[in-house]
Amino acid sequence: MTISGNFVDGYVQTKVGLLDRRIFIDPEIYAKELEQVFGRAWLFVGHETQVPKPNDFMANYMAEDPVLVTRDAKGKLHTFLNMCRHRGNRICRADHGNAPSFMCTYHGWTFSTDGKLVGVPGYKEAYFEELDRSQWGLVEASCDTYKGFIFANWDRQAPSLPNYLSNKKSEIDFMAERPTGEAEVIGGVHRWVMGHNWKFAADNFGSDGYHHPITHGSIRNATVDGKLYNRSVAERLEFRDPLDNMPAGPLRNYYKAHAEFLKKRMGGSLDGQNQILGSVFTVFPNVSFNCSRYAVRVWHPRGPDKTEVWAYCLVDKSAPQDVKNAMRNHITQTFGPSGNLEQDDASNWIQSTQTAKGFISPKYVQNLQLGLNHEEDASVNETGQRGLYHRWAKLMDAPSWSAIPDWDQIVTSPSSSVRKTHVTVRQVSN
Numbered sequence: 081m082t083i084s085g086n087f088v089d090g091y092v093q094t095k096v097g098l099l100d101r102r103i104f105i106d107p108e109i110y111a112k113e114l115e116q117v118f119g120r121a122w123l124f125v126g127h128e129t130q131v132p133k134p135n136d137f138m139a140n141y142m143a144e145d146p147v148l149v150t151r152d153a154k155g156k157l158h159t160f161l162n163m164c165r166h167r168g169n170r171i172c173r174a175d176h177g178n179a180p181s182f183m184c185t186y187h188g189w190t191f192s193t194d195g196k197l198v199g200v201p202g203y204k205e206a207y208f209e210e211l212d213r214s215q216w217g218l219v220e221a222s223c224d225t226y227k228g229f230i231f232a233n234w235d236r237q238a239p240s241l242p243n244y245l246s247n248k249k250s251e252i253d254f255m256a257e258r259p260t261g262e263a264e265v266i267g268g269v270h271r272w273v274m275g276h277n278w279k280f281a282a283d284n285f286g287s288d289g290y291h292h293p294i295t296h297g298s299i300r301n302a303t304v305d306g307k308l309y310n311r312s313v314a315e316r317l318e319f320r321d322p323l324d325n326m327p328a329g330p331l332r333n334y335y336k337a338h339a340e341f342l343k344k345r346m347g348g349s350l351d352g353q354n355q356i357l358g359s360v361f362t363v364f365p366n367v368s369f370n371c372s373r374y375a376v377r378v379w380h381p382r383g384p385d386k387t388e389v390w391a392y393c394l395v396d397k398s399a400p401q402d403v404k405n406a407m408r409n410h411i412t413q414t415f416g417p418s419g420n421l422e423q424d425d426a427s428n429w430i431q432s433t434q435t436a437k438g439f440i441s442p443k444y445v446q447n448l449q450l451g452l453n454h455e456e457d458a459s460v461n462e463t464g465q466r467g468l469y470h471r472w473a474k475l476m477d478a479p480s481w482s483a484i485p486d487w488d489q490i491v492t493s494p495s496s497s498v499r500k501t502h503v504t505v506r507q508v509s510n
């Protein structure tokens with residue numbers, strides 16, 4: 081197909097809550113979003129605790145482009161294209177480590193952790209010292225951090241990271257500020273590939289509270305203590321003390337012991353709070369945070385109908401080891417390749433993507449009208465998803481960042497937990 085018309089009010093009609101299903105499957109639209117969205121947005125590339133020392137590095141991706149996040153010898157963070165400037169070989173194949181430089185395995189060009197080309201075999205005898213090495217350093221993206229989370233951006237015209245994050249900063253705070261101090265990433269990164277468009281995952285974590293009692297119905301009928309119930313949909317929505325949803329033992333005890341901190345963080349009261357640890361949200365375009373389990377996941381696009389998930393486990397850095405272990409177990413039991421909640425979600429995203437592949441099905445739009453024009457009153461809504469797709473459509477249409485002066489005004493989340501709503505479907509954590 082050839083792309084025709086605008087994305088705002090065309091493929092994506094957020095005012096009336098309709099989405100053209102081709103945005104999830106069409107190769108041309110996918111190619112365009114790699115350039116217009118992933119080529120210009122701030123993308124999450126890791127956490128500072130993964131590269132704490134000078135010359136630490138870790139590999140990651142910005143969409144389909146491999147990148148290397150380094151802390152140079154002076155301690156400054158960088159994000160580089162993981163690509164040799166000679167013939168394009170990947171300069172580092174390790175996932176993470178510590179090294180003062182990277183030597184390309186093809187012909188030996190060598191780059192320091194601040195991106196400079198510091199070694200060229202045959203520089204005198206074959207290049208006759210005519211190669212301007214200062215012009216052939218690694219390709220570097222803008223790199224900045226917010227509370228330990230590292231983001232990178234290819235577009236020098238993009239808004240600053242704080243402006244870009246806008247109201248998401250206060251939600252990230254819940255992820256970053258823990259009862260006993262800061263958070264840290266532990267272990268490696270879980271990675272796996274699923275057969276769905278990346279946007280389904282980003283929008284689901286962005287604000288799909290509607291799916292909980294149905295998609296996760298089976299797990300809502302079980303308890304963390306192993307008992308089984310046959311709850312109705314309404315019962316699955318009933319408010320329960322979120323700390324009682326924690327596995328009994330070190331984790332539940334830890335949070336109960338720090339209830340005062342959590343209470344203060346929520347603005348003074350825990351009454352009616354449904355997610356005292358923070359909410360589940362997406363920072364546009366493709367990194368999602370689950371504060372109730374302190375899981376971070378990146379939805380790397382791998383073609384219109386494939387997503388490579390990278391899942392990080394964040395724990396309280398200063399917590400006792402048994403609490404850290406319990407946090408890690410809680411994440412992996414619920415999210416990750418073997419997580420009981422993860423599998424519920426993925427199955428639906430895969431089907432929703434694959435059904436768009438036919439000839440007839442893409443002719444029918446998707447409905448995204450939940451709570452439309454009743455944003456404040458609806459017990460659950462798709463406001464966040466409408467915001468996410470509106471942002472996506474704006475970037476798809478815009479010739480440059482200057483055409484989107486209202487970026488930080490676009491509503492992307494109902495902020496259900498942070499704004500202290502009473503019982504909403506969002507109370508049930510993902």
Ligand code: FES
Nearest residue numbers: 164166167184187
């Ligand atoms: S491709 Fe890296 S040195 Fe030739």
Ligand SMILES: [Fe+2]
Nearest residue numbers: 291295425510
């Ligand atoms: Fe879910």
